[in-house]
Amino acid sequence: xxxxxxxxxxxxxxxxxxxxxxxxxxxxxxxxxxxxxxxxxxxxxxxxxxxxxxxxxxxxxxxxxxxxxxxxxxxxxxxxxxxxxxxxxxxxxxxxxxxxxxxxxxxxxxxxxxxxxxxxxxxxxxxxxxxxxxxxxxxxxxxxxxxxxxxxxxxxxxxxxxxxxxxxxxxxxxxxxxxxxxxxxxxxxxxxxxxxxxxxxxxxxxxxxxxxxxxxxxxxxxxxxxxxxxxxxxxxxxxxxxxxxxxxxxxxxxxxxxxxxxxxxxxxxxxxxxxxxxxxxxxxxxxxxxxxxxxxxxxxxxxxxxxxxxxxxxxxxxxxxxxxxxxxxxxxxxxxxxxxxxxxxxxxxxxxxxxxxxxxxxxxxxxxxxxxxxxxxxxxxxxxxxxxxxxxxxxxxxxxxxxxxxxxxxxxxxxxxxxxxxxxxxxxxxxxxxxxxxxxxxxxxxxxxxxxxxxxxxxxxxxxxxxxxxxxxxxxxxxxxxxxxxxxxxxxxxxxxxxxxxxxxxxxxxxxxxxxxxxxxxxxxxxxxxxxxxxxxxxxxxxxxxxxxxxxxxxx
Numbered sequence: 162x163x164x165x166x167x168x169x170x171x172x173x174x175x176x177x178x179x180x181x182x183x184x185x186x187x188x189x190x191x192x193x194x195x196x197x198x199x200x201x202x203x204x205x206x207x208x209x210x211x212x213x214x215x216x217x218x219x220x221x222x223x224x225x226x227x228x229x230x231x232x233x234x235x236x237x238x239x240x241x242x243x244x245x246x247x248x249x250x251x252x253x254x255x256x257x258x259x260x261x262x263x264x265x266x267x268x269x270x271x272x273x274x275x276x277x278x279x280x281x282x283x284x285x286x287x288x289x290x291x292x293x294x295x296x297x298x299x300x301x302x303x304x305x306x307x308x309x310x311x312x313x314x315x316x317x318x319x320x321x322x323x324x325x326x327x328x329x330x331x332x333x334x335x336x337x338x339x340x341x342x343x344x345x346x347x348x349x350x351x352x353x354x355x356x357x358x359x360x361x362x363x364x365x366x367x368x369x370x371x372x373x374x375x376x377x378x379x380x381x382x383x384x385x386x387x388x389x390x391x392x393x394x395x396x397x398x399x400x401x402x403x404x405x406x407x408x409x410x411x412x413x414x415x416x417x418x419x420x421x422x423x424x425x426x427x428x429x430x431x432x433x434x435x436x437x438x439x440x441x442x443x444x445x446x447x448x449x450x451x452x453x454x455x456x457x458x459x460x461x462x463x464x465x466x467x468x469x470x471x472x473x474x475x476x477x478x479x480x481x482x483x484x485x486x487x488x489x490x491x492x493x494x495x496x497x498x499x500x501x502x503x504x505x506x507x508x509x510x511x512x513x514x515x516x517x518x519x520x521x522x523x524x525x526x527x528x529x530x531x532x533x534x535x536x537x538x539x540x541x542x543x544x545x546x547x548x549x550x551x552x553x554x555x556x557x558x559x560x561x562x563x564x565x566x567x568x569x570x571x572x573x574x575x576x577x578x579x580x581x582x583x584x585x586x587x588x589x590x591x592x593x594x595x596x597x598x599x600x601x602x603x604x605x606x607x608x609x610x611x612x613x614x615x616x617x618x619x620x621x622x623x624x625x626x627x628x629x630x631x632x633x634x635x636x637x638x639x640x641x642x643x644x645x646x647x648x649x650x651x652x653x654x655x656x657x658x659x660x661x662x663x664x665x666x667x668x669x670x671x672x673x674x675x676x677x678x679x680x681x682x683x684x685x686x687x688x689x690x691x692x693x694x695x696x697x698x699x700x701x702x703x704x705x706x707x708x709x710x711x712x713x714x715x716x717x
Contacts, residue, residue: 215307216538218545219252225539228259230284235260242592247559280533283598286526293325299529299536300329308544314601318714333543336523338602343636344479345517350471352496364507372448375471388475390453395474398516400436402504405513408637416664424700428688437671441680444672483624500627503635515637527598547599572611645706653702656695
């Protein structure tokens with residue numbers, strides 16, 4: 162079961178300009194184990210009652226409210242689908258939704274002004290900072306040993322990365338993992354590849370020769386589809402082919418390359434120049450999409466779904482190609498797509514080519530507000546949800562339906578019903594996608610792989626097959642480099658915004674340049690412009706934050 166889609170979200174920080182309002186509405190019982198010392202807002206936290214033993218989820222009826230801070234998100238009714246209904250009945254648990262109505266900024270602002278925050282807020286991690294600073298969230302540290310699943314499965318490194326500058330943990334991560342994840346890579350049109358004699362596709366030279374052959378033999382097919390190049394996508398993935406352990410993320414996300422323990426400018430990287438010369442060559446020779454800088458997502462999907470692409474490379478390759486494969490192979494078993502091991506420059510170790518990154522912190526997070534009457538009980542519920550038992554029952558259903566008992570690894574034994582009714586099963590499983598607030602990807606992905614390997618080869622999921630065999634093996638752990646961006650209103654943040662715009666401009670100009678010499682000249686001028694913007698100051702900031710994260714992760 163892949164993690165829920167991370168759709169566009171507004172920022173909590175954008176509406177939390179009312180610091181005094183937040184401070185005024187941040188009352189409520191403090192967490193058990195709190196000392197009564199001043200919290201991050203400078204106020205004295207309320208002293209809790211004497212500590213008691215762990216509260217058992219299901220020992221009594223319990224409910225809490227949850228607000229998803231996304232404009233796109235409307236929480237399904239808890240207990241309406243088969244899976245959450247079974248949990249509701251078994252544990253006497255109810256979760257009531259507070260929805261944004263399509264405008265999360267206005268909704269959250271209304272709750273803040275009215276002093277009526279929900280018990281739990283679920284959203285993107287950076288958006289909680291101002292809530293924490295104003296004392297509106299409950300520290301979770303007192304509960305970590307009492308309810309041990311989060312600490313056991315996430316581990317100290319992940320939890321330390323999530324700690325606020327006051328040293329306390331306020332965020333409960335969603336879809337955290339201790340293993341690689343990711344969907345980036347190279348996808349090949351199966352039918353075209355077979356008709357062309359299945360030539361070797363391993364090095365950049367192989368790729369170039371293959372694209373030329375496609376152009377010659379299939380004039381109506383796009384040799385290389387890089388997705389929306391205005392956002393990097395496949396263009397950034399090609400950068401990864403020119404050096405070992407050189408993920409696209411250095412270009413498209415960080416715009417900086419780590420060397421000798423510090424970040425350096427991307428435009429000063431000779432590998433980047435070499436990669437953009439190659440991209441430009443493909444564009445000039447019409448071996449790649451000519452409108453890559455302007456095309457929409459729908460246009461990319463249409464080409465993939467109709468088989469008009471010979472090679473597709475993207476950071477979201479599996480997501481789009483899996484749907485195209487299903488459509489094309491439905492009526493023609495010889496059609497569809499397959500993935501290949503990432504392309505590499507001749508002479509490099511192919512096993513050290515990392516196309517993109519993964520982040521062990523996962524996707525977003527849940528936080529308990531100080532308006533909650535029973536924060537410890539809420540934490541106990543979240544901790545149960547992230548446990549193997551919780552994952553099995555929320556994601557895979559109640560015991561006796563699609564699974565019965567567990568194996569020696571604690572993974573569910575799948576029943577005949579799991580395999581006999583795939584469409585009905587997926588309908589039931591998909592119904593809880595938006596109720597998975599604190600997913601444990603480490604455990605859940607093990608079930609996913611077990612489920613796929615239990616199926617005959619022809620019935621296995623296209624996505625899981627290539628995730629397990631290729632993409633999860635070719636993504637680099639950059640957890641320590643995540644969340645290092647400066648605030649937008651800081652001097653470094655202003656430089657970063659201008660640097661991003663300059664980067665996009667230079668990347669586009671280099672793609673469309675008329676010659677190799679022009680590409681190099683454009684990038685070199687871009688480097689001079691970047692230094693004039695003060696990129697050196699930004700890189701120093703990013704390096705410092707990166708090192709801080711490394712120190713956090715090592716802290717016991």
